[in-house]
Each structure stands twice: as C-alpha cells, then as structure tokens.
Amino acid sequence: MEPSSSAHADSFCRDRLPPPSLRPEFHFDLPELDYPDRLNCAHRLLDDSVARLGPDRPCLLTPDDRWTYGELLLRAGQVAQVLTEDFGLRPGNRVLLRGPNNPWLVAGWFGVLKAGCVAVTTMPLLRAAELSEVADISRPALAVCDHRYTEELDATGRAGTAPDLPVLTYGASGPADLTARCAAKDGRFTTVATAADDVALIAFTSGTSGRPKATLHFHRDVLATADTFSRHVLRPRPDDVFTGTPPLAFTFGLGGLVVFPLSVGASTLLVEQASPEGLAGLVEEYGVTVLFTAPTAYRAIMAAGAVGRLAGLRRCVSAGEALPAAVWEEFHAATGLRIIDGIGSTEMLHVFLAAADEDIRPGSIGRPVPGYRAAVVDERGDPVPDGRPDLLAVTGPTGCRYLADPRQAAYVRNGWNITGDTCVRDEHGYFWYVARSDDMIVSSGHNIAGPEVERALATHPHVAECGVVGAPDERRGMRVTAYVVLRAGVPAGGATVRELQAHVKRAIAPYKYPRAVEFVPELPRTGTGKLRRAELRARAGGEAVPPA
Known part of the structure; x- marks a missing residue:
C-alpha cells in the first residue's frame, strides 16, 4: 500500500518511523485486508458496530458493572471531547494510559483514537523509573490514569529525564476527574478521519539491553489482527x-x-x-x-x-x-x-x-x-x-x-x-x-534448548512448574540448570533431584538433562505471565537479581 496523506498535525511518530530500507515487506493477500486510505480503527470497531447492531447490545462486563455498545460509544466520544476541548490535544499527540483492565481504560483507548491521537497503554505494575523511560521515548502530552495508580506516575519526573507529565485521573471524586469532565460533555464527537497508515498505538516490549523498544502500529494494523487470526482461526x-x-x-x-x-x-x-x-x-x-x-x-x-x-x-x-x-x-x-x-x-x-x-x-x-x-x-x-x-x-x-x-x-x-x-x-x-x-544453552558443544528441557520436566507428576537456563561452567561452558516448583507434599531433597534427572534422561536425549536442580517456592514472572528468564540466568550466574 502506498503512504496516505496523514491526518496527524503532530508528526512525532511519522518522523520517527524506520527508513524504508529497514522496514519489513508487507502484503495484503486477503480481500478483507484491502483497507481504504482513510480509516480510523476506533470508528470501525465501535461506531460501525453500533450502527450495525444497535446501541443496546452488551459490550463491557465487570463483576460490578455493565456497559452497552451505546454507552461505550457515548463515553469514548466524551473522552475525545475532554482531550480536545479541555486539554487542547491535536491529532498525533500521544496519550499515556495507565490502569487495570476495566471499562474506563477501554473508553480512554477508544477516545484517544477517535481524537486522532496515539494510545500508549502501559502495564499497571510499572514503576516510576520504567514509566519515565516510556515517557522519555514516546513523549506523551497527557497521561490518563486510574486514580488508584497515580503514585508511580507522579514520581516519573524525579525518576528520569522525561518532563513533568500532566495526569488526568479517572474513577475518583471531584470536578477535575475524567468521569466528572465526561459527564459535562454530550459525547457527540466526529471521529478524526485518520489515514490507514497513521500510527494508532505505541506498544512497548522489553529489550535485552534493558531499554524498552517502542513499536509503532497503524490503524490498519489493528484491524488486520481481527481480519487474520480472529476471523480465520478463532x-x-x-x-x-x-x-x-x-x-x-x-x-x-x-x-x-x-x-x-x-x-x-x-x-x-x-x-x-x-x-x-x-x-x-x-x-x-x-x-x-x-x-x-x-x-x-x-x-x-x-x-x-x-x-x-x-x-x-x-x-x-x-x-x-x-x-x-x-x-x-x-x-x-x-x-x-x-x-x-x-x-x-x-x-x-x-x-x-x-x-x-x-x-x-x-x-x-x-x-x-x-x-x-x-x-x-x-x-x-x-x-x-x-x-x-x-x-x-x-x-x-x-x-x-x-x-x-x-x-x-x-x-x-x-x-x-x-x-x-x-x-x-x-x-x-x-x-x-x-x-x-538467546535461550539456547551451549554445553560441551551441544545446543540445548531450555524450553525443551522444561517440557520434559513438566511431564513428571512432582513438578508444578519449572524454568531452565544455562549457568557458567568452566568445564562445559554452560551447565543446564533447572529451577523447579514442586507440587504440595513432595520432599525437596536429593532423591527428588535424582528422580527428576532420570525422568528427563528418559524423555529426551540424556545429554540435555539438568545437571543442577534447585527447588524454589515460585518462579519470577512478568505481569503477563511470561517467565523472567533473565532473572533466572542472573541467579544461575551468581549475579544480583534485580527486583521484579
């Protein structure tokens, strides 16, 4: 697809896209991927759904609340009005979103996109130093934050180089809160006609160097995930x-x-x-x-x-x-x-x-x-x-x-x-x-995949969960090391170690068995459930393990 004329008055994201020579090949083989030049994914997902199915259809449920499609559309329009009328945001400005999974976070995401801005949604467990780094990279004009999660965000100015970031809370009492501001708006907002290749969101992912990587995704990309995996597999x-x-x-x-x-x-x-x-x-x-x-x-x-x-x-x-x-x-x-x-x-x-x-x-x-x-x-x-x-x-x-x-x-x-x-x-x-x-363990000339050893260990009835990494070893180069959470009642002793080692030798090539086994009460994981292998590698290498 050829680049479209951007609707972004703030060209921050477009100016920082990779040069054409470093971009991947894109192809749109399916007819449903033939998107128009003008496309706002929030309008396609929300406004078009209301027009097609009606406003009274259940949309967002929680243990305490229930929003229909019409209510989400109203509140997303109100959020867009607050961003543009009360805070003067322009298309292309970045808005940092912070909070747990709840309806107002979703309304905030839709409101940001309807206003033509760029959503920068962050993990709710990030600390001030991490948030400061995110803000330093993405340069948001505003943060929209669940009122229970403001402490770390308020500390970002002290934690890094990012300038002080104005914070708009939601879910609190008082006239300055987003919910109160929205109540004063009528929700009638004309969605900005963004280009299909205008950036809709910046998603962050961890980098091995420690500095997170910011990935830029277009409005058409958001819909492409629904028109590929969701439509054809799910x-x-x-x-x-x-x-x-x-x-x-x-x-x-x-x-x-x-x-x-x-x-x-x-x-x-x-x-x-x-x-x-x-x-x-x-x-x-x-x-x-x-x-x-x-x-x-x-x-x-x-x-x-x-x-x-x-x-x-x-x-x-x-x-x-x-x-x-x-x-x-x-x-x-x-x-x-x-x-x-x-x-x-x-x-x-x-x-x-x-x-x-x-x-x-x-x-x-x-x-x-x-x-x-x-x-x-x-x-x-x-x-x-x-x-x-x-x-x-x-x-x-x-x-x-x-x-x-x-x-x-x-x-x-x-x-x-x-x-x-x-x-x-x-x-x-x-x-x-x-x-x-980067998880391959090279031991005595053998390439051993840590996850393969994990899968073998996980089939033993004593193992609740496990993580396998390489530890430095003078003789072998690296030593296969397993950290194991045992099921309740299983003794954490030498006999269990030997039993698990023998089990792995029977399940996969014997040279892949863990030569060191350490029993732990739990494994370090990210907020999304991924194993923090870097922490296990640091522990296996005798390094100080950074706090989660």
Whole structure:
C-alpha cells in the first residue's frame, strides 16, 4: 500500500518511523485486508458496530458493572471531547494510559483514537523509573490514569529525564476527574478521519539491553489482527462472551479482550485481578465462551480442580510462552477443549502462527495464520531444510516498526521479520517452537534448548512448574540448570533431584538433562505471565537479581 496523506498535525511518530530500507515487506493477500486510505480503527470497531447492531447490545462486563455498545460509544466520544476541548490535544499527540483492565481504560483507548491521537497503554505494575523511560521515548502530552495508580506516575519526573507529565485521573471524586469532565460533555464527537497508515498505538516490549523498544502500529494494523487470526482461526460469534488475564497494554490482551470481541459485536468480561481458580469461577458465572490466558493459568486451573467450571467454554487461546504438549493433552482430557496455541510478538502486534480444532498438533505452534507467510532461515536469511532448527522469519499485513531505534536493523532483515525465536518446520508445514534464540544453552558443544528441557520436566507428576537456563561452567561452558516448583507434599531433597534427572534422561536425549536442580517456592514472572528468564540466568550466574 502506498503512504496516505496523514491526518496527524503532530508528526512525532511519522518522523520517527524506520527508513524504508529497514522496514519489513508487507502484503495484503486477503480481500478483507484491502483497507481504504482513510480509516480510523476506533470508528470501525465501535461506531460501525453500533450502527450495525444497535446501541443496546452488551459490550463491557465487570463483576460490578455493565456497559452497552451505546454507552461505550457515548463515553469514548466524551473522552475525545475532554482531550480536545479541555486539554487542547491535536491529532498525533500521544496519550499515556495507565490502569487495570476495566471499562474506563477501554473508553480512554477508544477516545484517544477517535481524537486522532496515539494510545500508549502501559502495564499497571510499572514503576516510576520504567514509566519515565516510556515517557522519555514516546513523549506523551497527557497521561490518563486510574486514580488508584497515580503514585508511580507522579514520581516519573524525579525518576528520569522525561518532563513533568500532566495526569488526568479517572474513577475518583471531584470536578477535575475524567468521569466528572465526561459527564459535562454530550459525547457527540466526529471521529478524526485518520489515514490507514497513521500510527494508532505505541506498544512497548522489553529489550535485552534493558531499554524498552517502542513499536509503532497503524490503524490498519489493528484491524488486520481481527481480519487474520480472529476471523480465520478463532472464528468468534456475536453471542460470544470473552474474558482473560492479559493486560490491555499487552497486545495479546488488546486483541483478545477488545479488538476481537468488538469486531463481531460480542461482549467481553474485564477482570482487574483474579486467581486461576477465581478466573474459572467467573467463566462459569458469566457464561464466558472464549478465554485468553497463559499456559501457567491453564495448569493452575487444573491443579486447583476447577476445570468443571469451564464447561461453557468453546474456545481457549494460549500465548505468551510455549504450551507443552503434556499440558494440552491433560487439559483436553479434562475438558474436551482444544487449546489454540499461537505465537505472536509485540512487533507483529498479535498472533501469526496458530492452529484450531482438528488442525491442531499438540506441542506445535501451528501454521501461518491466513494473511501471513513464515519460514525458518539461517543467519544469511536463506531457508533451511525442514526438520532443522533455525530462525523464525515472518511477513504479513503487520510488521516491525521500532520508534527511532537502531535495533530495527536486527529485527528486519531482507524484508523478513526475524522474531528472535528458534523453530523447526516439519514436512507438513507445522512449526515447532524450540527456544528463544538467546535461550539456547551451549554445553560441551551441544545446543540445548531450555524450553525443551522444561517440557520434559513438566511431564513428571512432582513438578508444578519449572524454568531452565544455562549457568557458567568452566568445564562445559554452560551447565543446564533447572529451577523447579514442586507440587504440595513432595520432599525437596536429593532423591527428588535424582528422580527428576532420570525422568528427563528418559524423555529426551540424556545429554540435555539438568545437571543442577534447585527447588524454589515460585518462579519470577512478568505481569503477563511470561517467565523472567533473565532473572533466572542472573541467579544461575551468581549475579544480583534485580527486583521484579
């Protein structure tokens, strides 16, 4: 697609797009990906849904509240009025959003986009130094924040180089709060006619150097995730009720809890916080039919004996980390449900490899989602034979655009998005995850994937969860080291270590077994459930472990 004439008066994002030579190849093979030059994804998802289905349709549910599509449209229009009339924001200005998954965060996101601004949604658990870095990179004009989460945001000026950021709270009392300001507006707002290739959102992802990477996504990209993975793999229905655990700042959560349900007129249950057992109870209570969460939650629901509460589900989606075949099989045996395992990235916006229903091969991450192409390539970018592990490369209607970041040249090579994952493609076109490319453990000349050892360990009945990394070793170069959370009642002694080691030797090549096993009460995880491998590597190397 040729660049369109931008509607952004503030050209900050467009000025910081990667140069054309460093952008990935984009292709729009499906007819539904033929978007018009003028496109605002908020209008397409919300205004068009109301026009098509009516305003009284249930949209956003919580344990305490219920908004219809018409109410969300009204409040999104009011938010856009507050941003433009009260704060003078112009199209292209960035707005930082901070809060847990609740209706006002969604209204804020839609209001930002309807005003032609750029949404910068942040994880609610970020601390002041992290928020300062986000603000320093994205330069927001305003922060819209849940009133319970302002303390760290207020401290950003002291924590870094970002200028003081004006903060507009929501959910508090008083005339200055967003909710009070919205009540004084009529909600009649004409959505800004953004270009399809105007930046709609900046999503942040961790960088190995410590400095986060800001990924730029267009309005058409947001809709492309619904018109590829959701339409062709998930296949939602208007009567579906969605829920899940990923924060809306995590693009997996944005798609699964906002974009996909609203694209078909379905409703979504927003949960600020819930244990796995509590999540299962909400699924039962609210008649949830589509669940988005991480492998850890599926394991925990089974461990809690709560799978009976999932009887109403028809779709389960897993992403964020590899889903072991043993967990898939155990969950299928307990529920009859086939978990849709997919792999995506913040750089690609959502899932690009997946399979559903009879097309699933347990343990595989599936095949290219319609609209995407994938290959396994070597360092030169040449395809490698099926069965050989190497770098995963992807192209499609979405792709990596870092904001003024030299790491763009490493992620995009020869037009391909090189995701940082090591995979194998089999003769049937299925892809099998091996490890993150930087998670390979080279021990005595052998390449050993930590996640492969984890999958073997996870099949032992004593193991609740585990993480495997390499530790420095003078003789071997690296030593395979496992951190294991045992199930209740299992003794954490030498006999258990030896039993687990023997189990791994029986399950996979014996040279891959963990030569060191340490029992821990819990594993370090991100707010989205991903294992913090960097912390485990630091611990294995005897380094000081940074606070979570």
